[in-house]
Amino acid sequence: MAKLKIVTVGDDILRKKSRPVTEITPRILQLLDDMKDTLHAANGCGLAAVQVGVLRRIVLVETEPGNLIEMINPEIIAREGEQQDIEGCLSVPGKYGVTTRPMTVTVKAMDRNGDWFVVTGSELAARAFCHELDHLDGVLYIDHAKMLTDDQLEELYEEE
Ligand code: ZN
Numbered sequence: 001m002a003k004l005k006i007v008t009v010g011d012d013i014l015r016k017k018s019r020p021v022t023e024i025t026p027r028i029l030q031l032l033d034d035m036k037d038t039l040h041a042a043n044g045c046g047l048a049a050v051q052v053g054v055l056r057r058i059v060l061v062e063t064e065p066g067n068l069i070e071m072i073n074p075e076i077i078a079r080e081g082e083q084q085d086i087e088g089c090l091s092v093p094g095k096y097g098v099t100t101r102p103m104t105v106t107v108k109a110m111d112r113n114g115d116w117f118v119v120t121g122s123e124l125a126a127r128a129f130c131h132e133l134d135h136l137d138g139v140l141y142i143d144h145a146k147m148l149t150d151d152q153l154e155e156l157y158e159e160e
């Protein structure tokens with residue numbers, strides 16, 4: 001188990017563009033394993049490699065516990081509909097905001113064996129796909145979210 005340190009907002013690396021993975025080396029496989037441990041330890045539903053300080057186009061999404069999706073060089077190939085909901089980010093601790101995202105998103109990506117696959121997600125999964133893929137281009141949800149006020153945050157925590 002190797003939990004990595006999550007980079008938080010203010011660190012310039014979060015604004016950089018990640019580079020494609022050209023070869024799935026043992027180091028990349030180790031990174032995938034470490035990112036999984038880091039995501040689980042943080043109780044998150046998605047993590048991009050840049051959030052652990054590695055500028056590679058790799059993201060993990062796990063919006064249903066136990067159904068971890070590892071995506072290497074992911075690309076959105078279809079978007080449909082629209083939704084608005086509350087979003088947060090492990091790199092922006094303690095904050096939440098409302099974003100507008102597609103209702104359904106289809107992503108093409110490579111798995112750890114180097115095989116391409118296509119996955120479609122709606123609602124939370126669609127938001128997570130968009131959010132994590134944005135990280136690969138240095139985009140954070142706070143760039144376009146309507147952030148919740150302290151009062152709204154308090155209400156949100158009371159509901160939980
Ligand atoms: Zn994030």
